[in-house]
Amino acid sequence: DQQVKQNSPSLSVQEGRISILNCDYTNSMFDYFLWYKKYPAEGPTFLISISSIKDKNEDGRFTVFLNKSAKHLSLHIVPSQPGDSAVYFCAARGKETSGSRLTFGEGTQLTVNP
């Protein structure tokens, strides 16, 4: 039972344009959402997060939007750069979840073409 789903395995965009990565979740107990980025031969690294009390969080070129009623979040990257090419994982956890325990999605491979 995949509680966090990223339905697009891959996404290709042109440099300078917007990249939009989507994530859906089914567990209404999830309260915190995070995005991680992963380059080949490296471990994932934390990118940005959002709490369910917000609907938007921005950090430079990266913005995460949360729509609680639709159980949907998205990551916007503007403008996209070739160095953004990586696998992006959406992750979620609930208030009561132990420690830092996260549920991850399948990942989306983003390719930014020069």
Place this chain on the structure above:
Amino acid sequence: EAQVTQNPRYLITVTGKKLTVTCSQNMNHEYMSWYRQDPGLGLRQIYYSMNVEVTDKGDVPEGYKVSRKEKRNFPLILESPSPNQTSLYFCASSRLGTGVGPPLHFGNGTRLTVT
């Protein structure tokens, strides 16, 4: 440099031959965890530990063991590996925290092949 170190990076073994993947962190983190990454399935948690001598099952614990005798080390043990354990494994650590929580720091992964 703050890091999570896994060894080995690559491992090829045969069915039934016991193996251990080591994980060490130098950030004095209380929380440590093992994940496996498989195509189309993302990262799935195997085991986690919230402190020394405290471990618990994640979502896919079958066929794995862990121990947390020291705060910095969290080895993953496969007593009798099988081909369905062929995967990319990641160790991660973080401080404990409330709210969105402190971010996980991941190692660079161990590519395991069981033939």
